[in-house]
Amino acid sequence: MQAMQQPRSPGKPGQQTALINRFTRWIPQSNLLWFCLAWLLIILLWEFGSWMEWLNPQILPPPSQTLPYALSGNISIGFGQQKTGLLEATTITLARVGTGMLAGLLVASCLAVTAIELPVLRRLILPIVQSLAPIAPVAWIPFTIAVIGIGGQAAIFIVFMAVLGTMSLSLIAALDDIPAEYLKIARSLGTSRIRMWWHIRLPAIVPGAMTAIRMSFFGAWMAVLAGEMAGINSGLGYMIIMAQQMYNMKLVMIGILAIGFIGFAVDRLLLLAGARLLQWTR
Amino acid sequence: MDTVNNMSQATTYPADNTTSSTTGARLVFSNIRKSFSDTVSVEADSLIIESGSLTVLLGRSGCGKTTLLNLAAGLDFPDQGSVSYDNQILQGPAPSTTLIFQTRNLFPWMTAEENVAFPLRNQGMAKTEALEHARQYLKQVGLESFAGHKPAQLSGGMRQRIALARTIATKPRLLLLDEPFSALDMQTRRMMQRYLLDVWKNSGVTILMITHDLHEALMLADRIALMASSPTGHIADILDIKLERPRDPEDPAFRTVQQQLDRFLEHETLLAEHDPTLESANQQA
Numbered sequence: 330m331q332a333m334q335q336p337r338s339p340g341k342p343g344q345q346t347a348l349i350n351r352f353t354r355w356i357p358q359s360n361l362l363w364f365c366l367a368w369l370l371i372i373l374l375w376e377f378g379s380w381m382e383w384l385n386p387q388i389l390p391p392p393s394q395t396l397p398y399a400l401s402g403n404i405s406i407g408f409g410q411q412k413t414g415l416l417e418a419t420t421i422t423l424a425r426v427g428t429g430m431l432a433g434l435l436v437a438s439c440l441a442v443t444a445i446e447l448p449v450l451r452r453l454i455l456p457i458v459q460s461l462a463p464i465a466p467v468a469w470i471p472f473t474i475a476v477i478g479i480g481g482q483a484a485i486f487i488v489f490m491a492v493l494g495t496m497s498l499s500l501i502a503a504l505d506d507i508p509a510e511y512l513k514i515a516r517s518l519g520t521s522r523i524r525m526w527w528h529i530r531l532p533a534i535v536p537g538a539m540t541a542i543r544m545s546f547f548g549a550w551m552a553v554l555a556g557e558m559a560g561i562n563s564g565l566g567y568m569i570i571m572a573q574q575m576y577n578m579k580l581v582m583i584g585i586l587a588i589g590f591i592g593f594a595v596d597r598l599l600l601l602a603g604a605r606l607l608q609w610t611r
Numbered sequence: 612m613d614t615v616n617n618m619s620q621a622t623t624y625p626a627d628n629t630t631s632s633t634t635g636a637r638l639v640f641s642n643i644r645k646s647f648s649d650t651v652s653v654e655a656d657s658l659i660i661e662s663g664s665l666t667v668l669l670g671r672s673g674c675g676k677t678t679l680l681n682l683a684a685g686l687d688f689p690d691q692g693s694v695s696y697d698n699q700i701l702q703g704p705a706p707s708t709t710l711i712f713q714t715r716n717l718f719p720w721m722t723a724e725e726n727v728a729f730p731l732r733n734q735g736m737a738k739t740e741a742l743e744h745a746r747q748y749l750k751q752v753g754l755e756s757f758a759g760h761k762p763a764q765l766s767g768g769m770r771q772r773i774a775l776a777r778t779i780a781t782k783p784r785l786l787l788l789d790e791p792f793s794a795l796d797m798q799t800r801r802m803m804q805r806y807l808l809d810v811w812k813n814s815g816v817t818i819l820m821i822t823h824d825l826h827e828a829l830m831l832a833d834r835i836a837l838m839a840s841s842p843t844g845h846i847a848d849i850l851d852i853k854l855e856r857p858r859d860p861e862d863p864a865f866r867t868v869q870q871q872l873d874r875f876l877e878h879e880t881l882l883a884e885h886d887p888t889l890e891s892a893n894q895q896a
């Protein structure tokens with residue numbers, strides 16, 4: 330009872346908020362700053378852990394060794410034909426994700442258009458994509474390697490299968506969610522089928538489609554790396570496995586950091602692109 | 612924007628192509644039954660909407676006004692009976708018909724001028740020409756300076772005016788309005804009513820309009836179809852409103868009709884309150 334009544338005593342609440350305000354005023358709002366701060370903290374803890382010998386430097390080399398190596402610019406692993414560098418590996422993996430996602434988006438768009446235009450086929454398409462969507466992207470790896478092999482096409486195919494189900498479902502859902510008024514008005518204004526898709530439905534689903542692309546990127550990113558670790562013979566995931574087999578733990582760590590950093594950066598880029606598109610269409 | 616200024620622009624309507632009146636469509640609803648579930652249905656035994664008339668559907672929420680409008684637009688079809696448009700039974704979207712809703716009339720991804728140009732582009736007009744025309748139509752509703760704005764940057768009243776400008780551009784024979792001014796404040800609503808009357812007078816279009824607002828109905832309508840919701844949605848009465856135009860709410864004759872209508876609506880409310888189906892619903896709530 331006492332405690333309940335205390336804040337009501339005159340003056341106190343005002344003083345408290347003033348105090349809080351004085352603190353929060355010194356907290357910077359820049360996201361980038363907080364991002365750097367968080368990473369600085371992780372790196373410091375990691376270095377401290379190695380220094381205290383909590384972490385075995387053979388397995389987890391400290392940042393004071395890893396970072397100079399990462400920045401030295403001539404990171405590579407393997408010999409002869411198998412030789413692969415960080416930059417090259419990253420480019421290969423990103424290209425695979427991009428190609429696979431584009432192909433997925435293309436096929437998903439065709440499925441979505443068919444589902445909307447032909448209600449009979451919608452009944453066939455929906456169960457197929459609904460069964461595809463919940464399959465974990467990595468589940469396609471053994472099948473793909475057995476059927477397609479361990480080349481680049483296999484990686485692209487894994488990405489494609491990873492995104493096809495979810496992308497189709499989200500596109501169909503976004504199309505179903507278009508407010509009926511827009512479609513009714515467009516129809517009464519004598520809009521042809523093609524113009525209906527191009528000028529009404531497409532701009533109307535931009536926000537939904539951008540979210541779908543962002544969401545499926547994570548699945549695609551994880552699937553392609555897992556595929557490269559499981560046997561596909563190039564790319565970032567492959568580089569990490571090679572490094573591990575040659576006991577180059579510094580490179581393993583750098584690979585992991587690269588995965589996290591690139592994943593984050595691409596997600597941010599997609600978010601930015603989405604905001605741009607939205608601004609343009611609203 | 613100065614609304615009074617715009618109004619004066621609207622009353623000095625330019626005598627251009629919009630005045631070349633096309634004849635309005637004639638609509639006949641006969642023996643309509645439309646149900647959505649076992650309990651909900653709408654009936655209209657006989658409602659004739661003459662060419663060039665302005666008919667208002669008035670009734671409480673849920674009595675089936677929007678349903679009838681969708682049937683008139685040929686966007687939905689009755690289970691029984693038919694809607695004919697100039698003696699032809701509607702089997703698809705009604706020809707030269709424009710819809711205006713309470714909101715979402717403009718496509719938010721197009722600018723004001725692109726919205727107005729859109730139906731012209733549908734008809735195959737070249738882009739620059741369509742935009743040129745669009746700006747002319749925007750001028751008629753006093754919004755040419757907002758041609759490049761997106762709907763999100765405009766007020767609700769401006770958006771409805773642009774929808775009206777687009778309607779003028781399409782030169783429809785039938786104009787269907789579903790509570791077009793309900794989201795607007797009183798002054799803007801009055802202004803929009805006058806705009807609508809201008810469009811109607813200058814074009815000869817047939818108008819079917821839904822409203823909840825008794826005053827609005829009396830200011831605009833040739834005929835008022837009163838809808839009731841029990842036992843099912845149906846047209847309870849059709850009144851010819853023979854008041855002189857321009858109408859004046861202070862006119863005793865206006866007031867008399869208003870009182871009559873008021874009494875009807877009150878009666879309809881009382882009926883609904885004693886409706887056993889609604890009563891059980893009330894008890895549950």
Ligand SMILES: Nc1ncnc2c1ncn2[C@@H]1O[C@H](COP(=O)(O)OP(=O)(O)OP(=O)(O)O)[C@@H](O)[C@H]1O
Pocket residue numbers: 647648651652653671672673674675676677678679844
């Ligand atoms: N697509 C639909 N599916 C199921 N029920 C519907 C559908 N459209 C309308 N109804 C029902 O039909 C009845 C009439 O609906 P309608 O929208 O025509 O009413 P209204 O008179 O326009 O009401 P309001 O004034 O609230 O807009 C309502 O009970 C509604 O729930």
Ligand SMILES: [Mg+2]
Pocket residue numbers: 676677678789
């Ligand atoms: Mg309605």
